[in-house]
Amino acid sequence: MATTLAKAADGTEAATHAARIEHVSKSFAGPAGQQLVLDDISLDVAPGEFVTLLGASGCGKSTLLNLVAGLDEPSGGTITTDGRPALMFQEHALFPWLTAGKNIELALKLRGVPKNERRGRAEELLELVRLKGAHGKRVHELSGGMRQRVAMARALAQESRLLLMDEPFAALDAITRDVLHDELTRIWHETELSVLFVTHNVREAVRLAQRVVLLSSRPGRVARQWTIDIPQPRRIEDAAVAELSVEITEELRGEIRRHGQH
Amino acid sequence: MASTDTTTSAKDPGDLAGLEAGLDALETVHRGRKPFRRTFTEKILPPVVAVALVLAVWQALVSFRIVDDPTKLPSPGAVWDVVHQAWLQGELLGYIWTSVSRGLLGFFFALLIGTPLGLLVARVRFVRAAIGPILSGLQSLPSVAWVPPAVIWLGLNNQMMYAVILLGAVPSIANGLVSGVDQVPPLFLRAGRTLGATGLKGTWHIVLPAALPGYVAGLKQGWAFSWRSLMAAEIIASFPDLGVGLGQLLENGRNASDMAMVFEAILLILTVGIAIDLLIFSPLERWVLRSRGLLVKD
Numbered sequence: 005m006a007t008t009l010a011k012a013a014d015g016t017e018a019a020t021h022a023a024r025i026e027h028v029s030k031s032f033a034g035p036a037g038q039q040l041v042l043d044d045i046s047l048d049v050a051p052g053e054f055v056t057l058l059g060a061s062g063c064g065k066s067t068l069l070n071l072v073a074g075l076d077e078p079s080g081g082t083i084t085t086d087g088r089p090a091l092m093f094q095e096h097a098l099f100p101w102l103t104a105g106k107n108i109e110l111a112l113k114l115r116g117v118p119k120n121e122r123r124g125r126a127e128e129l130l131e132l133v134r135l136k137g138a139h140g141k142r143v144h145e146l147s148g149g150m151r152q153r154v155a156m157a158r159a160l161a162q163e164s165r166l167l168l169m170d171e172p173f174a175a176l177d178a179i180t181r182d183v184l185h186d187e188l189t190r191i192w193h194e195t196e197l198s199v200l201f202v203t204h205n206v207r208e209a210v211r212l213a214q215r216v217v218l219l220s221s222r223p224g225r226v227a228r229q230w231t232i233d234i235p236q237p238r239r240i241e242d243a244a245v246a247e248l249s250v251e252i253t254e255e256l257r258g259e260i261r262r263h264g265q266h
Numbered sequence: 267m268a269s270t271d272t273t274t275s276a277k278d279p280g281d282l283a284g285l286e287a288g289l290d291a292l293e294t295v296h297r298g299r300k301p302f303r304r305t306f307t308e309k310i311l312p313p314v315v316a317v318a319l320v321l322a323v324w325q326a327l328v329s330f331r332i333v334d335d336p337t338k339l340p341s342p343g344a345v346w347d348v349v350h351q352a353w354l355q356g357e358l359l360g361y362i363w364t365s366v367s368r369g370l371l372g373f374f375f376a377l378l379i380g381t382p383l384g385l386l387v388a389r390v391r392f393v394r395a396a397i398g399p400i401l402s403g404l405q406s407l408p409s410v411a412w413v414p415p416a417v418i419w420l421g422l423n424n425q426m427m428y429a430v431i432l433l434g435a436v437p438s439i440a441n442g443l444v445s446g447v448d449q450v451p452p453l454f455l456r457a458g459r460t461l462g463a464t465g466l467k468g469t470w471h472i473v474l475p476a477a478l479p480g481y482v483a484g485l486k487q488g489w490a491f492s493w494r495s496l497m498a499a500e501i502i503a504s505f506p507d508l509g510v511g512l513g514q515l516l517e518n519g520r521n522a523s524d525m526a527m528v529f530e531a532i533l534l535i536l537t538v539g540i541a542i543d544l545l546i547f548s549p550l551e552r553w554v555l556r557s558r559g560l561l562v563k564d
Contacts, residue, residue, distance in 0.1 A: 073460055090460065097457035100558040101475040110471060114462040134286055144559020147293030149286075162461065180289060186282050 022198030105139030372431030380439030409434030434495030442484010446477030
């Protein structure tokens, strides 16, 4: 492990981990019997830490994220999180029958925020993602990048300490994605959230994270980790980002190659 | 993070905000309202032309004596005279109101029964397995088949008419809601669950609004079935004490061998059915779809 986390003096773990994944495995019933998707994964996310999970298809990275989100149960091992995590998907998953602002207000309502505070809080969150004035906009009136920013605001409305992101920018064009990387970094700085970000894009992983965790495929295991100390704000075209990306890509390719050898 | 360069971070947010504003402006499409003239030529003119064509062909069949028997095919003018006469005698609105009030009240009851029933079938596995297939099978049963038993059970009265409407419309409304719920994208359910919308909260905040387009389609079909069932009931169970609705008018025309009256009744049944759909259900459906960006303009 690149990061070893010390337990707090009083022994409580709630404050020392945003998420703690211990010896987690997951198998699904497949055509050839039980198929092991995740095998003995152990991973901690510290409060305020930005971790990316990187892997090729079939490494179970989305499955792992679903487990952390509590949408599915692990077959073995335990997952503890500091409260219920927020989750962002590759698709914006905004509700089309509500306006942008009402989507955020629904998240607030389900969290028990009183009615008279919701509107103002939603406006604040929209301002945080630089969409001031978009409260009354319908989802289909927004561009792809704007939708993902509203989705981000909705996720932030949950006030979780941990934000899970499942390839949230994969469907966007390169310029918009680049802008949203900057936005995410800025918001992460401002909110001191912990982020667990799943991607198959090596440069994106290096651009964003403090720590990159490479998963092997079929079954998913933690193959290797890198701690990234390139100072933020980074750019995706920075030489240091590119250099580390080359190294990680080599490793990822090695992992993929192993599957063609039998 | 500690080594963040303060000068860049001070300059960067401004740049980023500008860049983002530019992207947002470029990618947002503004659509104006269509001018009335285009609405007229695209939406109003075509059906008017179609109706005029049908009338012209009808008139030609009579004028050129292709069908030379007024008891088989009355002229458009003769039918218009009958309608006009009914209007002058103050009976026309009475016929229409008798049927429309029955139809809408019956539809309202069907709505009250069909909605919870559809929700139960959609959400409770046992109920779905038990009555789901029967419910969709009932849709293919012509509701005219319910008229004889309804007459025997309830007699010749308004209750019988409502029973036939319910049996015709409830399955449509319930099935519409079921298919609406079935078509809710799983992503919405997952997103709802991560936001804390589970159980009844999930049904109320996520499932029902997401199922609305299917539900509205079911309502639209439910109205069509209500109207059809009611006409079948009125034609078969025509009884002087029940008052003259459009179905009875049709039956009276047949008994009097008055083809102009038969045509009058058929045209009125058609017109009322279309009018209710155009005035209530189509605008409702358009509003639901448009607010979700599902109705593409041009």
